[in-house]
Amino acid sequence: MASSSTVRYRVNGHPHDLVSVRDRGLAYGDGLFETIRVVNGRATLLERHLGRLGRGMSVLRIEMPLTSLRSELEAAAVELGEGLLKQIVTRGEAGRGYAMPAIAEPTRILQLLPPPEYPAAHTLKGIRLFPCATRLAHQPLLAGLKHLNRLEQVLARSEWQDSGHAEGLMCDMAGHPVEGTMSNLLLRLDGRWVTPDLRHCGVRGVMRDYLMDQLAAEGEPVLERSVTLDELLACDELVCCNSVFGVWPVVGLGDRKWAVGPGARRLQVFSEQVLS
């Protein structure tokens, strides 16, 4: 078990970093991915990552046993020690045309990456959100999944370059806040935890699910519903969460300022339970 700054790759279990140009992951974004934080040789929130991957595979009708994938990820986590595992699963190689091939051998692409280098201040003092103009399209068939069609996130993330914003707020076509470019949102509103619902768009984050379960277990179920921008600006606390960095309190969005509150600290206790 040793962390390393070298990136290592596996394609279908073999140690190389190349895929065929015939792979439908490249041709159509026809696949899914997960980015898993590895701590002390352990792939954190692994069952939840595999659960989301499985839901995505079911929707896209990509068939691959998750049991062997689980073993591969667990072994890679031990090898990596500390860092990130990025797992891509595509439908595999095929000829031209959108039709799913009758027989397809899915491609598994695994990257062993060094730990992320986010400033500790993001967690301790909070972050500012950039208000992205790029909006999320409503596509209920794909909502919640972490698929490889991510041009909206690419465009949204390109809207700012300064390091003063650690994340960007993305709204849907109706102008309702949905998520960050790489994280989910939790708000403290009228004494309750609220999170934007993801029926129409957005990625159903593994850390979001975990935090919701923890809060529910303590008798504070999180309300999943459509949230307006006015509500978001009026909330008492706002945080971003994902399974890589955990929980970042939001202390600024445009002119609006927040203090880091007790709610954010409480969520960080939950996230630290799995990420450390």
Next chain:
Amino acid sequence: MASSSTVRYRVNGHPHDLVSVRDRGLAYGDGLFETIRVVNGRATLLERHLGRLGRGMSVLRIEMPLTSLRSELEAAAVELGEGLLKQIVTRGEAGRGYAMPAIAEPTRILQLLPPPEYPAAHTLKGIRLFPCATRLAHQPLLAGLKHLNRLEQVLARSEWQDSGHAEGLMCDMAGHPVEGTMSNLLLRLDGRWVTPDLRHCGVRGVMRDYLMDQLAAEGEPVLERSVTLDELLACDELVCCNSVFGVWPVVGLGDRKWAVGPGARRLQVFSEQVLS
């Protein structure tokens, strides 16, 4: 100049068929593609294909000179003789994260493919359209572009397997017909040519543009506007068009039947002028 059933590949001009797993085309569908029909060693509608590619590169901010791409495609067309050139352009390789890399070397992937094997009856006797339930999300930022985020088309095309339907009809979230899974639509309505507008979704087909220009040049500008399903079902003639197969008359959609009309034959004269 010789056609061949063998597929040949070039990646950045080199004769191989592999790309890095770090390529953002694979990671996020961060790129574009064109499929160009080659006839008699000539890449048909090449300037229009390059024009659309250029528009897409501008929106996605992928920088690459089109002049060298044009030369490469022209040389490949001579080499191929008859068939298809599939050109993919991605943002290139980069590390993890949605942010566009400060310095990126776009990846050019070229496939030299044999001619498509569509039955001649599709052109002569017309086709049936499958009514796809998969709808196109509204995303004006990406509408019109032929980008690599194509899961909606993959899902729509998976809705039917029988050979009785050669193409599928895709509607937008409002239920309005927009396009086929791989083609555009032209309708004969109240004595005029109409085509669904593509402001919110859909791919702006090269053959669609060409046909619109030909009709406009003959004093019959095509009306681009939102079309309802009722209007489509009530139209006198309906065709699908793309730059690979040209123009297919539609003779069936659910219970609705059409005869192949003079409008379709006229459009086929135009398409044959460039595809033969």
